[in-house]
Amino acid sequence: MKQGHSFVYHMLIFIFAQLAWLILLGLWIYWYVSNYMLISEIGADFTPRAMSRGHTVLILIGGLMLLLAISAGMSLLFRRLSIQFNLTQLYDNFISNVTHELKSPLATIQLHLETLEKYPLSREQQEKFIAMMLKDSRRLEKLINIILEIPALEKKKIAHDFEVLEVDSLVQDLVRQAREEFKLPEQAIQVFGRASCRCVVDRQAFKVVLDNLIDNSLKYSEDQVHIEIRLFSDSRNFILSYSDRGIGIPASEQKKVFRKFYRVNTPKTPSVKGTGLGLYWVREILKFHHGRIVLYPKNQKNGARFVIKLPVYTESRKRSFKNLLQKTRKKFKTEQAPS
Numbered sequence: 001m002k003q004g005h006s007f008v009y010h011m012l013i014f015i016f017a018q019l020a021w022l023i024l025l026g027l028w029i030y031w032y033v034s035n036y037m038l039i040s041e042i043g044a045d046f047t048p049r050a051m052s053r054g055h056t057v058l059i060l061i062g063g064l065m066l067l068l069a070i071s072a073g074m075s076l077l078f079r080r081l082s083i084q085f086n087l088t089q090l091y092d093n094f095i096s097n098v099t100h101e102l103k104s105p106l107a108t109i110q111l112h113l114e115t116l117e118k119y120p121l122s123r124e125q126q127e128k129f130i131a132m133m134l135k136d137s138r139r140l141e142k143l144i145n146i147i148l149e150i151p152a153l154e155k156k157k158i159a160h161d162f163e164v165l166e167v168d169s170l171v172q173d174l175v176r177q178a179r180e181e182f183k184l185p186e187q188a189i190q191v192f193g194r195a196s197c198r199c200v201v202d203r204q205a206f207k208v209v210l211d212n213l214i215d216n217s218l219k220y221s222e223d224q225v226h227i228e229i230r231l232f233s234d235s236r237n238f239i240l241s242y243s244d245r246g247i248g249i250p251a252s253e254q255k256k257v258f259r260k261f262y263r264v265n266t267p268k269t270p271s272v273k274g275t276g277l278g279l280y281w282v283r284e285i286l287k288f289h290h291g292r293i294v295l296y297p298k299n300q301k302n303g304a305r306f307v308i309k310l311p312v313y314t315e316s317r318k319r320s321f322k323n324l325l326q327k328t329r330k331k332f333k334t335e336q337a338p339s
Contacts, residue, residue, distance in 0.1 A: 025067050091261060101143055105136035146277050160202040160288065162324045164313050167238050168195045168231060174207050175229065178214050188225050189214070195233035195240075198313045200321045205285045209293075212278040213306060217244040220304075238312055243305040254295055258283045286310070290324070 112129045115121070121129070175189050217225050221244065232239040249257060253264045261276040279293075286293050291310035313321055 105139045167199045189227045191229045193231040195231040197233040199310045220246040238310045240308040244303040246303045
């Protein structure tokens with residue numbers, strides 16, 4: 001709320017500054033016109049130089065241009081400051097969220113280790129504690145990987161293992177893994193339709209895409225999670241439609257969810273924590289695959305619907321995928337090179 005008030009404060013300063021320039025401009029024009037009319041009436045008492053219209057008009061035009069330049073500069077400066085202000089606000093939120101995300105599993109791991117150190121526990125209890133610590137350590141690893149991989153992804157320096165894969169079997173396999181990792185029943189994630197096509201895909205990166213979408217569905221579902229994945233394909237694109245029955249995304253937030261560090265903030269989600277990087281990461285991965293993801297407007301109470309499109313790999317389009325496959329070959333050669 002404090003940052004919101006600060007933004008309004010800066011906006012009011014900008015508006016008052018613009019009004020001040022306009023008032024000054026109006027007073028200047030009024031002064032010029034009134035004095036010019038007065039001088040015109042008693043022009044005979046002045047020298048021809050003082051009555052030079054060209055000279056006075058030139059001064060007026062020059063002054064107007066200067067004022068316009070200053071006004072344009074202020075507008076540009078305000079726009080830059082506004083962008084910087086928003087980035088700072090998003091960054092502060094990101095630091096706050098990441099700090100919580102790091103401290104929570106660390107505190108749990110520390111508590112379990114202290115319990116193991118101080119109290120004699122049965123083998124069964126020890127195994128339970130170890131399993132819980134492993135789960136939290138994987139959560140920490142995932143968070144750290146996201147933070148480290150985002151800059152590399154943006155600079156297109158991240159290593160990918162691109163393959164030409166049957167996407168139908170790929171999605172089925174990744175969904176099966178997700179059910180096991182998130183401990184979900186089979187009916188929680190249902191896959192409909194078939195896509196008899198091949199795409200150039202990094203299996204692990206595409207797993208990150210689906211895992212992030214599923215993780216969001218789990219976070220933002222009030223009841224038992226229910227996810228529907230529908231597969232389609234045409235001559236040019238593989239299409240995956242992903243929808244859930246969570247609390248949904250407000251219309252005012254739907255154009256912002258793919259922004260870096262941005263998190264949906266509603267009265268229903270005050271306790272939901274995250275980094276604001278999940279959907280941004282998803283979008284960047286798909287862009288690297290020459291694909292895209294779109295959030296389609298949906299009634300807020302009926303969950304969210306995302307549509308992913310990837311170009312289909314065919315013999316006629318083989319050249320367009322050459323760069324992606326070459327990157328994988330270069331990485332493979334580097335790894336196989338003798339040290």
